[in-house]
Amino acid sequence: MHKTQTTVIGGGLLGMATAYGLARLGQKVCVLDEGDTAFRASRGNFGLLWVQGKGYGMAPYARWTRQAVALWPELASLLLAETGIDVQLRQSGGFQLCLSEAELAEEVRRLQWLKDELGDYPFEVLRNAQLSQRLPGVGPAVVGACYSPMDGDVNPLKLLRALHQACQLQGVHLLSGDKVMGIEAGDNGFVVTAGEQQVRSEQLVLAAGLGNRELGAHLGHAIPLQPSRGQILVTERVEPFLSHPTSTVRQTDEGTVQLGDSAESVGFDDGTSTAVMADIADRAVRSFPRLGNVRLVRAWGALRVLTPDGFPIYQSLSKAPGAYLLSCHSGVTLAAIHALRLAPWIAGKIALPEVAAFALDRFNFAPEVRHAG
Amino acid sequence: MPADSLFIQLPTDSPCVMIEFEGQPLAVPSGISVAAALLASGIRQTRRTAVSGAPRAPYCMMGVCFECLVEVNGVPNCQACMVTVSDGLKVRRQQGARALNALAEEGAHDGI
Ligand SMILES: Cc1cc2nc3c(=O)[nH]c(=O)nc-3n(C[C@H](O)[C@H](O)[C@H](O)COP(=O)(O)OP(=O)(O)OC[C@H]3O[C@@H](n4cnc5c(N)ncnc54)[C@H](O)[C@@H]3O)c2cc1C
Ligand code: FES
Numbered sequence: 001m002h003k004t005q006t007t008v009i010g011g012g013l014l015g016m017a018t019a020y021g022l023a024r025l026g027q028k029v030c031v032l033d034e035g036d037t038a039f040r041a042s043r044g045n046f047g048l049l050w051v052q053g054k055g056y057g058m059a060p061y062a063r064w065t066r067q068a069v070a071l072w073p074e075l076a077s078l079l080l081a082e083t084g085i086d087v088q089l090r091q092s093g094g095f096q097l098c099l100s101e102a103e104l105a106e107e108v109r110r111l112q113w114l115k116d117e118l119g120d121y122p123f124e125v126l127r128n129a130q131l132s133q134r135l136p137g138v139g140p141a142v143v144g145a146c147y148s149p150m151d152g153d154v155n156p157l158k159l160l161r162a163l164h165q166a167c168q169l170q171g172v173h174l175l176s177g178d179k180v181m182g183i184e185a186g187d188n189g190f191v192v193t194a195g196e197q198q199v200r201s202e203q204l205v206l207a208a209g210l211g212n213r214e215l216g217a218h219l220g221h222a223i224p225l226q227p228s229r230g231q232i233l234v235t236e237r238v239e240p241f242l243s244h245p246t247s248t249v250r251q252t253d254e255g256t257v258q259l260g261d262s263a264e265s266v267g268f269d270d271g272t273s274t275a276v277m278a279d280i281a282d283r284a285v286r287s288f289p290r291l292g293n294v295r296l297v298r299a300w301g302a303l304r305v306l307t308p309d310g311f312p313i314y315q316s317l318s319k320a321p322g323a324y325l326l327s328c329h330s331g332v333t334l335a336a337i338h339a340l341r342l343a344p345w346i347a348g349k350i351a352l353p354e355v356a357a358f359a360l361d362r363f364n365f366a367p368e369v370r371h372a373g
Numbered sequence: 374m375p376a377d378s379l380f381i382q383l384p385t386d387s388p389c390v391m392i393e394f395e396g397q398p399l400a401v402p403s404g405i406s407v408a409a410a411l412l413a414s415g416i417r418q419t420r421r422t423a424v425s426g427a428p429r430a431p432y433c434m435m436g437v438c439f440e441c442l443v444e445v446n447g448v449p450n451c452q453a454c455m456v457t458v459s460d461g462l463k464v465r466r467q468q469g470a471r472a473l474n475a476l477a478e479e480g481a482h483d484g485i
Contacts, residue, residue, distance in 0.1 A: 236450045236471065237423040237424075237450070237470040237471070238470050238471050238472070238473045239469075239470045239471065239472050239473060240470075241473045254423065254424045255423045255424070255470040290473045290474060291473075294473070295450060297439070
């Protein structure tokens with residue numbers, strides 16, 4: 001049996017950012033990751049560090065997200081120094097393009113609510129004419145846009161790779177390929193079983209994406225998570241034409257253009273569908289007509305990990321002292337705060353009163369269902 | 374342009390067609406792919422990558438790896454292994470990422 005201080009279940013962005021943060025504090029950490037047959041949002045996402053609009057209806061989440069992007073430069077430079085991998089952090093601000101007056105009005109309403117709650121909340125509303133000067137190439141179908149200097153993007157696959165490499169350099173033990181099927185909680189901590197492997201630890205972190213539903217149940221907790229499918233299209237490599245990310249079209253550092261931002265409730269089906277792909281492509285071409293004859297080379301579906309209100313869960317589990325449940329959408333945006341604040345909180349090194357807003361028991365009182373982008 | 378090929382052309386009854394690579398005429402058997410024709414003619418480099426600028430040549434020959442990108446009759450980023458040679462076809466190396474505006478007005482992808 002392998003013995004360690006903390007076992008993290010899940011090798012996605014949330015699990016690896018947390019494992020990295022714990023290892024930096026000197027903890028002995030073991031990560032168990034199921035492998036390629038699991039649903040893995042960290043390998044299928046859009047790569048945005050998105051702030052504008054996040055936390056509408058829940059100001060603490062808006063503050064948490066802003067704090068997260070403020071920490072991002074520190075994470076990016078740590079990863080670069082330790083692994084040599086440049087995750088292509090770009091905090092240039094981002095545009096939410098609106099293709100109708102109604103879309104624009106709704107976006108402005110949400111951002112205004114956030115500004116009223118937070119006080120300092122920079123954004124600009126641009127009509128098409130001004131927008132064309134700031135973002136050359138936008139089409140006449142774009143009525144306007146909201147710009148926020150808080151937004152940005154990274155290369156999410158380089159991020160995942162950098163976290164894996166940094167963890168290994170910090171001595172994190174990574175066991176991949178087996179699904180955790182059993183957790184025993186006893187007086188001396190936890191014993192986790194995955195395939196032939198058994199790991200004993202004092203602390204346990206559940207960061208298994210959609211797999212947290214099943215793992216929470218092992219410890220007597222119902223975890224309200226649902227999949228929400230997003231489809232993404234990727235084009236051939238083209239010369240740089242887009243200086244800023246938008247929430248639907250983003251050019252990567254290597255020249256491809258990602259198109260996306262669909263949301264469907266289709267259960268655990270991570271495939272693609274022609275109708276949704278056609279919609280995404282149509283919206284992208286109306287946003288940037290120059291994309292009209294660019295080739296698509298890949299498309300995929302991936303499942304978001306969504307709570308009923310769309311906000312994260314960070315919970316020390318009452319029925320299993322020493323175990324933490326972590327679930328979030330926007331694990332790219334939040335990676336820096338997970339590594340540099342949430343992990344120290346789990347390690348007992350810092351107080352983090354902010355996390356009280358993300359407790360599991362909020363769902364006992366407010367079972368409202370909405371999609372939080 | 375042609376140098377010694379690493380490939381041996383099997384005897385074939387197919388008639389030859391003439392294509393151009395970087396402006397040089399090449400006589401190649403009909404019915405084969407542009408990628409096969411270029412390799413058989415001894416061409417070692419058919420593109421430069423968009424990311425590092427490294428020289429590359431066709432690799433998988435079955436439409437998967439995108440190593441064989443060339444410009445065909447002015448259309449950028451064509452997979453040479455997926456295009457059959459025909460008389461008069463003009464092929465150029467794909468040098469890095471394609472420009473976005475090049476074809477904006479013509480919609481020229483349809484021909485391939
Ligand atoms: C289409 C799409 C677009 C997105 N775009 C963005 C974006 O632009 N910006 C942003 O910030 N976020 C975005 N996200 C969200 C982001 O990708 C996720 O929040 C993040 O990847 C979640 O990471 P995770 O580690 O919690 O989950 P996952 O990546 O799902 O990782 C969970 C891991 O747990 C493992 N696992 C599961 N069950 C078990 C088990 N029983 N035993 C062992 N291992 C197990 C799996 O193997 C997996 O590796 C997007 C998501 C999707 C789907
Ligand atoms: S050689 Fe691999 S795609 Fe053409």
